[in-house]
Amino acid sequence: MAYWLVKSEPDAFSWDDQVKRGKKGEPWSGVRNHTAKLNLMKMKTGDRAFFYHSNVGKEIVGVVEIAREAYSDPTAEEGSPWVCVDTVAVEPFKTPVTLDQMKADPKLSEMALIKFSRLSVQPVTAAEWKHVCKLGGVKA
DNA sequence: GCCAACGTTGGC
DNA sequence: GCCAACGTTGGC
Numbered sequence: 001m002a003y004w005l006v007k008s009e010p011d012a013f014s015w016d017d018q019v020k021r022g023k024k025g026e027p028w029s030g031v032r033n034h035t036a037k038l039n040l041m042k043m044k045t046g047d048r049a050f051f052y053h054s055n056v057g058k059e060i061v062g063v064v065e066i067a068r069e070a071y072s073d074p075t076a077e078e079g080s081p082w083v084c085v086d087t088v089a090v091e092p093f094k095t096p097v098t099l100d101q102m103k104a105d106p107k108l109s110e111m112a113l114i115k116f117s118r119l120s121v122q123p124v125t126a127a128e129w130k131h132v133c134k135l136g137g138v139k140a
Numbered sequence: 141g142c143c144a145a146c147g148t149t150g151g152c
Numbered sequence: 153g154c155c156a157a158c159g160t161t162g163g164c
Contacts (some may be wrong), residue, residue, distance in 0.1 A: 009150090033149095033159080055150060099151080118149050118158060 003124040004049035005113060006041065006064070006087070015051050015061040019089045024066040026119075029075045029084035041070045043085050050124065050132065051089075052113070059096040063138060064089055075079035094137030107131050 006028060008014070018026055024028065032035055043049075047066040054061055068086035076082035103110045112122035124132075133140040 007150090035159095058151075103152085116158095117151070 002044065002047045003048060003126065003129040004043060005060070005122050005124050006049050006067075007052045007054045007120045009055045010053045010057060011055075013094065014053065014070055015089070018051060018062070018087065019092070022087070023088060025086040025088040027074065027084045028087050029073045031073070031084065031126070032076075032082060033120060033123060037081070037083060039121040040083050041086055042123075043069060048090065048129075049087065050129075051063050051087075054120075055072060057096070058099040060093060060132060060136060061096050062089060062092040063133075066131060095135070097132055097135045098107055099110055101135065102132070105131075105135075 013026070024043045028040070031040060038051055043066045044067065045066055049064050049066065049071045051062045053063050068084050070083040070085050071081075073082040074086040075084075099113070102111060103114055108114070108128060111124070112119060113129055116122065122137040128138045
């Protein structure tokens with residue numbers, strides 16, 4: 001299984017919104033960056049991702065699962081190359097893990113979140129996943 | 141094909 | 153609200 005991190009501005013789509021979608025999930029659409037798109041295309045059903053609130057909060061607030069692999073993004077122009085996946089809420093963090101916390105943690109110094117701060121869909125290593133789950137108070 | 145200008149993202 | 157980082161666009 002692979003691990004990921006996806007970003008959303010809570011003003012646009014928050015963790016609470018994701019939870020409200022229930023098992024139906026929500027299309028993770030609107031990605032318009034090729035690096036992010038490549039990551040979306042690598043996702044498999046059952047992969048897990050951290051749900052990160054950018055701008056407001058700047059913290060990981062929960063875990064989502066990939067419920068549907070990459071398909072043509074319905075919010076993009078017809079014939080455009082953009083894709084989205086469906087995400088379903090799995091579990092909220094007991095304690096949100098903040099950006100400051102991750103920056104200060106030597107175990108997480110190589111995280112894409114810190115090194116490529118503008119990438120909205122990014123891979124997370126198994127070691128990082130485990131560690132952040134621990135900080136967040138959830139099972140890896 | 142280079143690079144300056146511009147737009148967008150996201151932390152501060 | 154500002155600005156740094158980065159991607160994209162367009163003139164040459």
